[in-house]
Amino acid sequence: MMTTSPAAATAVQTSPRRPEVLGQVARLVELEESTVEQMRAEALEAPARGVVAYGEYQSGGWWTTSLLNHSGDPHDVVIGDGRPRPTSLLDEMPATARFLDSLGLDFMYVRLARLEPHSYLWEHRDYAELRDTGRHRLHIPLVTNPSAVLVTAGARVHMAAGALWRLTPSQAHGVCNTTGPDRLHLIADVYADDAYQTLAARPHLRDGDATDLPEMTEAERDGLLERAGQLAELGFAGAAEQTLLRAFYTYALPEGGAYDLIAELHTARGRDGDAHRWREAKAHLLARP
Structure with a gap:
């Protein structure tokens, strides 16, 4: 076999x-x-x-x-x-x-x-x-x-x-x-x-x-956050988060980098509770055995 x-x-x-x-x-x-x-x-x-x-x-x-x-x-x-x-x-x-x-x-x-x-x-x-x-x-x-x-x-x-x-x-x-x-x-x-x-x-x-995967440039990072921010401002917060989560499959990010981007997005919008939720998600999903 x-x-x-x-x-x-x-x-x-x-x-x-x-x-x-x-x-x-x-x-x-x-x-x-x-x-x-x-x-x-x-x-x-x-x-x-x-x-x-x-x-x-x-x-x-x-x-x-x-x-x-x-x-x-x-x-x-x-x-x-x-x-x-x-x-x-x-x-x-x-x-x-x-x-x-x-x-x-x-x-x-x-x-x-x-x-x-x-x-x-x-x-x-x-x-x-x-x-x-x-x-x-x-x-x-x-x-x-x-x-x-x-x-x-x-x-x-x-x-x-x-x-x-x-x-x-x-x-x-x-x-x-x-x-x-x-x-x-x-x-x-x-x-x-x-x-x-x-x-x-x-x-x-x-x-x-x-x-x-390629490294993400500063310009690409800023553009990605801008697009996600626009989606969030239009009321599509879930779509904004998924836009940033999918960056993991496009760029060689540091470990947990996509979750950090989401937390940064919510912090910039004054959504500290949402930012904290994603920091907790990062800790949970990437916990070491």
Whole structure:
């Protein structure tokens, strides 16, 4: 079900930020096309689109359904430590169940995650609410498109289908799907053990996987704040905030920089309560585990 290629391991992305990006997201192994196709078909035929969870992290359009969790209910999607069991949905996905079993990993949670077009997961960290146990997150893209990207370490990364990827979610990151169609990933949270270390022995990026984001100039920053201010003055405060949040996907901002811009916007308008709310959101969304 998995293949490895020496060429893939050496075809790395050449970029000033590549070492940092590689530490946060990387290909681990290539997957057999037939295996991905079978899992894709099962995921697309799943009877439930999913449920909304972690609403504070997103613009809307992020849906998840569990395949392995602690209750067996596929609509139970808030992850937590412990030994999971198959949900009723995984019982209907035999090819996916065989693939997961073939990995020989110690699973914590497994989900299907769908991100609709024009949707964003705002900059955040994961695992802050979990106990200090070694764990890792694996992504298997099943349906994707070039506009569906992960942003981390000042770079935009397209997680292409056909590979098993590792993400370090305890580092600040965000996801967007700007044009569509839907992005559909199988996401597995696993505990650190010998099987995982073997699987993750050759992390790499191919040319084209990662693209550096440009730094924001002072003129661009001033123009962005001006446009957001105009929207806010017209009564569209939510649209103004989202305009600034989306800057994270366009520019290499310092950590939490989009939240700082929103706080600055509200402070300039004399909305100290709103500015404080966004400073608190920054602290919450970027809390370290």
